[in-house]
Amino acid sequence: MTEFKISSKNNKINLSEVAKAAGVSKMTASRVLREEGGYSEKTRVKVMAEVERLGYLPNRIATVFAGDKSTTFVGVSIPDLGNEVFTHVLEGIDRKLVSFNHQTVLGMTQHALAEEETWIETVLSWKPAGLILTGRAHTPKAVQLLQSANVPLVEIWDLNSSPIDMCVGLNHFDSGYDMGRFLLSKGYTRFGYVGTSHDAANAATSRLNGYAKAIEDGGGRLSKQLCLNDIPGFYPGFYGTEQLLSSDPNVEVIFFQNDNMAVGAVHFCQAQHISIPGDIGIAGWGELPIASVLPYRLTTVQVNHLRIGQLAAENLLLKISGDQATPVSDVGFRLVTGETV
Amino acid sequence: MTEFKISSKNNKINLSEVAKAAGVSKMTASRVLREEGGYSEKTRVKVMAEVERLGYLPNRIATVFAGDKSTTFVGVSIPDLGNEVFTHVLEGIDRKLVSFNHQTVLGMTQHALAEEETWIETVLSWKPAGLILTGRAHTPKAVQLLQSANVPLVEIWDLNSSPIDMCVGLNHFDSGYDMGRFLLSKGYTRFGYVGTSHDAANAATSRLNGYAKAIEDGGGRLSKQLCLNDIPGFYPGFYGTEQLLSSDPNVEVIFFQNDNMAVGAVHFCQAQHISIPGDIGIAGWGELPIASVLPYRLTTVQVNHLRIGQLAAENLLLKISGDQATPVSDVGFRLVTGETV
């Protein structure tokens, strides 16, 4: 029955117990486990045998505490898991982090800065190795917390020339501007926009602003813009198009917050027998997976979401290990002209 | 310059400093911060004023260490962020957890049990409040770790009548079986399947097994099954259909691992002018967002992914707070007959 107890009781086995069982001091056992050197092979074998036999699992909390170090956690905040672009970014981040023995602590901020602030405070109290935040807007208190915590930090998504610490992203305004200019060059004059922005300071709004500016500069008319209170998915694209067209039937081309919404629009047009691009032009953003199976190439802006995540994690890891990291990284974007305009 | 230092230096402000500044003992300051009572209002005000002035941020690591307690972290393992169904589950989990002051530690296992084992060991060493694992298959060492750690645990996704601790999910075999029976009732005799299974023990394979069993029981013929080495998305559905039909043109109906793959198939058929359901029947699984914008109702299995996550988190939270929790929760599924078969 003794063997059974060893593995099933409340796992109270700590270094002292292992050391005692192996007939050495706690310190020696510690050295063996950290492969620090300064012990004989015989001792190493004895200690490791006891570690195995007792099922010893180190208490990393104690280690962090002892050395006043950080954990291996990296806090990653994203606005929303329902939005496909962010899950791609998150995947890029996590893949890179795990390969360097770090763990992602998720923070869904629901597009609310107050939520983000609360989350930042909580995560910082757990001594994370670093932080990755989506977006460049934060509450004043959050900024102060981040600065005084002095933890490696990457702000992603929207490019920020003066980040708190580091930044990885792209210029959303420019991507919207380029799309606007391109559509103007196609001869459109009456423009529409459908998105789901929740607050004024986010990247989608920057894209809309760039789009509007291009239209203004080019003498066109942004006759209708819609910001739904929803996640930017297929169905909001579908009913958003319906709403927009019913309130302004003269719109010639619509720029959507992302490809999923644009695909929703494509399906709406198919259902209503509205020809694309004959009757109306459709443009998306982000080049999401669904675009790969459409019968025609969607006009969109290609962005390497995974790359943003990877680059953010890479820079963070550099900083964590004390190396020099790039303060601002622009991953860029590429306009895909497509066949839907 | 003194004020500046307070907020910008390495945040070495701890309870002792706060206490000293407030002219009380560390213990009194601790009591105030935890609102434990046993202090005067005057003292409370003094301490809180210093907390504010010095920008004190509690070291939760120390608290956990002192009390030999757990952190507020909950480890959540999912196979893959690229698979939309899991992001829905994850969203359900995280939403519930944050509302109870817990944080999600993400673990992407990439469908590999060895990855999961490593991750479990790491996360356990950080004293998590609980664990949620996707899938019922684990390595023997992982099971042993979980048992001896004695941490609240929910295995989700695939229903398991004898979970390690708790389980929330649905019977995937049955959902596949029901789909098979339904398709048989529609008069089909030659069946196909396209999925992306990575290992033998996962839920998608259970669905396939149920599907195959139903076909066998009903006297049909599962003439072709395809398991691509890819994520179950739109494009794999597209080219998987192409592959399957080119190797066996007599297949009358195809059951896909999920709706996204099925939609990929729909697009393939449209491109090839193959009529649905005239020339071929298409069935999906999971009722994903894209299905909402199709011109016809997709034949599929409706599953409340968000609910699985929520329920898992709820049960976990009950157990964490010492209450009684349901060991096995079946969230069920519903066959959506649709118009694509």
Added chain:
DNA sequence: AGGCGTTGAGTTACCGGTAACGTAGGATTA
């Protein structure tokens, strides 16, 4: 033989909180 460096340990103190216990002084009660 004496001095010295190396190897393989053990000892002590400490990280930042909190549980448990101790205690002074005022209020309440017998």
Added chain:
DNA sequence: TAATCCTACGTTACCGGTAACTCAACGCCT
């Protein structure tokens, strides 16, 4: 008035590791 209780604190010890230091034994050199 003395015994008792309560309030509002302070003191001590400890959680499980690790940094920094100490030290004995042994081999090697001059």
